[in-house]
Each structure stands twice: as C-alpha cells, then as structure tokens.
Amino acid sequence: MGALRDLKFETLGKAVDDARQLLATGYVRQGNWSLGQICRHLVLVQDPSVDGYPVWMSWFAPLRPLMRRILLPKVLSGDSPRGIRTAPMFMPPDNLDDGSEVDAFAASVERLANHSGNFAPHPAFGRLPRDRILEIHAAHAAHHLRHLRCRDETS
Template sequence: MRRALQFDRLDDCVAECRSLLRTGYLQNGNWTLAQICRHLRLTIEANLRGYPAWMTVLGFPLRPVLRRWMLPRLLAGDSPSGVKTAGMFVPDSALNDADEVDALSRCVEQFLAHSGDLHAHPGFGRMTHEEFGRFHAAHAAHHLSFLAVAEPRSA
C-alpha cells in the first residue's frame, strides 16, 4: 500500500530518505530505498549533464502531450504507477541503502547549487531551475511513497 507523500522542496526527499534509514521501512513496490535513491540520482544527473540524444529524439513527438497531461499529474502527486523507464535509469538490485542515500544527498546539493542551464527533459521539455526542482521533488515523492515506515517493535 502506498502512502501519501509530497515534498515542498527537493531536499525534503533527502530528509525522508535519512528518516527511512533510521526507522527502517517496508517495501511496497519493486525497489528498495537504495534503488530508489540511485534512480532519482541518475535522473537528476541527466538533467544536469544531459540526456542521451536518442531519448530526446524519441521524446520530442510526444512532448506536447506529456507536458500538457502527464506533467501536471506528476506535480499534483497523481503520477501513474508501472510506467517503464529507460534501462539506463533502472538501478541494480545489489545496492547499499546508506551509500545510496549519501550519494543522492550529494547530488541534490549539486543540483540546488547549480546556477547554469539545465538540460531539457526528453518528455517534458525545458523548465526553469525552480520548475525542475518541483519536478524532481514530485518524482521523489512518487517513488518514496512505495516505502512505508516500519512499525516499531513492541517490547
């Protein structure tokens, strides 16, 4: 069962990841905390460094539809589940939660400190730094909503 989760800022997702590390979590989807953190980091890094050309070419024809219909759903916390992602964004299964939370934290810091241009999203196009921040925060909330806080053990 997914939990309702929304982040006002991108760095709120890092705080949530650190909290899940402390409390433990129950996995209600396909990915562990480490896998989610790796996926989020890879997508933020692509925004900073660039997406492969093939993604931009394939995404371009669908961009108006995705930007008009899917982006508002994602930003409102109503992102559909089960949408396949490009293989380059699918994380390995043998990852360490703490290491990946730390790597995501460093990546988010880099994103927040970035003052240059950001690369257009293949499906949603160009956005301002603030818009991309909201996009990445909503994306993080979507994935982290599949992890439930572990119930405390009774003594």
C-alpha cells in the same frame, strides 16, 4: 501490501530528509525497490538535468507539448502513472547499500540546488524554468519513496 504513503515534498531537501528517516528507522517495502534502489534511480534521473540527457531522448521532442499539457499536471499533483517501464539506463541494480545510496542521493540533490546554469531540457517536458525542474524531481522522489513505510508506522 498496505496503502502507499501520501507524500508531497516542497523541496528535494525534504525528500532527502525522508530517505534519511527511512534509513534510520528501517522500512517496509510496498513496491519492488529497496531504499537504495530508489535513491540510485533518483540520482540516475536527476543528474542528467545538469549533465545532459542522451541524444536519443530528444527523438521524443515533438511529443513534448502534449506531454506538458497531459502528463506534467499529473506528475506534479502526485498522480504519476504507475507501472510504466523505465529506460534501462535508469534502472537500479539489485543489492545496493541503502546508506551509500542515500548519501549519493543527498549529494545529487545538493548538486542540483547549487547548479547555477540552465538545466538540460527534460526528455518529456522540454526546457523548463529551474523551479519547475526541481519541482518535477521532488514529485518524482515522492512517487517512489511513497512505496516505503517506516518500520515503526502501524498503518
């Protein structure tokens, strides 16, 4: 396996552009998930910002100040922890169609961008301003999409 791409997206729209580029050129996996699986995971994680998270995720609310202080700066700097198991509800199935999932990711991003109300409190970080929630989702997208490299890249 080669080195992971060094990615940072200024906006979630840039993450969609990257996913579309990977779809167009083909890609090499440097992790466990395909482009379709990554896009499905991103949708599963992003959509609750609008729709709300399951009640059980609020059980971790007492840890939010600590998570905001310790984990949030790592997430935003691109130094997200690797190898942490995600909740089953956020796990993508196998054998997804990359094109359909990229389109669904783009639709989710557009929905977030057009959402005029408050976002639901983040399970780990609590209620945050709109720009910070979008920044977290962009960093999360970069964390996963960095595991795919355009097929025509030599390094």
